[in-house]
Amino acid sequence: MRIAELSRTAGVPVPTIKYYLREGLLPAGELTSPNQARYGEVHERRLRLVRAMVEVGGMTIAAVRDVLAALDDPDKSLHKSMGTVEVAIAPVVPPTDDEVAQRQGEEFVARQGWQHRPNSPAFKALVRVLATAREIGHPEFAEELDEYARVGLTLGELDVAYVLRMPSKDEALEGVVVRSFLSDAAVAAVRRLARRELSARHSGEEDPGSRSDGADLEPGLEC
């Protein structure tokens, strides 16, 4: 198909496709004349994946490129690829010199019997969250981390099982990407739904964010 059809099929504007081609996020099409290229299913699938990473994952172009390089490296094991993806998609958090938070994080990892990875983005993100909770006067937040570990293991086991049951390595690697950012968004959304439900049950009040009263709905968020 030509670029215009690829654009219609994948729902991505032509200028965006050209940008992705220039940035190397999409392999070049097969040239059919000096000014025209043909694209196939591989392009369409890759384009949808890139769009998902950018639009839903909120990833930068550089991070997308890292992930794609891991996907396209045939020598890279699933575990290594997963590690690359974790690093690429990890939120960049400002560092902290809060030693109490650092210790809370280390003690947490030790209690779980997990390998300590002091330089992993995930560990740094955790320490940053603990430091912030302390800064704003909510040190109790750290006390619940063990419950979070149970939740994290449940989710992590789902992630790993999901990836392992993909029928091909390609799909498994894409599964790593899917799990790595789609499911964080899904957990956050489902958790908000559950929290709203529990809060409504507890308070006995009407739901504040539904269309029926609408007053609390930010107009920009309604679309």
Added chain:
Amino acid sequence: MRIAELSRTAGVPVPTIKYYLREGLLPAGELTSPNQARYGEVHERRLRLVRAMVEVGGMTIAAVRDVLAALDDPDKSLHKSMGTVEVAIAPVVPPTDDEVAQRQGEEFVARQGWQHRPNSPAFKALVRVLATAREIGHPEFAEELDEYARVGLTLGELDVAYVLRMPSKDEALEGVVVRSFLSDAAVAAVRRLARRELSARHSGEEDPGSRSDGADLEPGLEC
């Protein structure tokens, strides 16, 4: 204290404080001369909270303003404030016209016996995630939602209990904010730690993102 001391104490640069004052995120200090104002503990606490929302929560100034208005409204119940916060901090996701994803989301909510809130940002975010999973060829993703609901309820109950045990209304309302974005970050971080741990155990391979091999670590993420 003067603005310079407030800056040192809270670790926020003076120009940033002045910006927050102009934007109404921080109440004005008490004027001690035409060009000088005095700030107190209230300012310091509020400043730390604003910084946390911006730096850790990644919230926009407009969203921070909505949250602060809810915190400062004495007539607003905890449940209403929680709703306002949920809306303010919800990620803005592009809408989808994928009817299958919409139905999957509705069926999920019905299965849990939860109130259906079709216009809540959380529900829309969930549908968007389901649509994206389908678009990139991973429709199986929807099958695990019931597990996510269990996790969501566990986390939601922690959230509500945490807020309710705060000793004052002020702290309870701040607790809503803390829970609403800090704990999403904490869950995501802990889940990544757990996933890395499980992946390492399963593969028997060395951890790809630790300092010892370092090759997979994005330099920008090391700080």
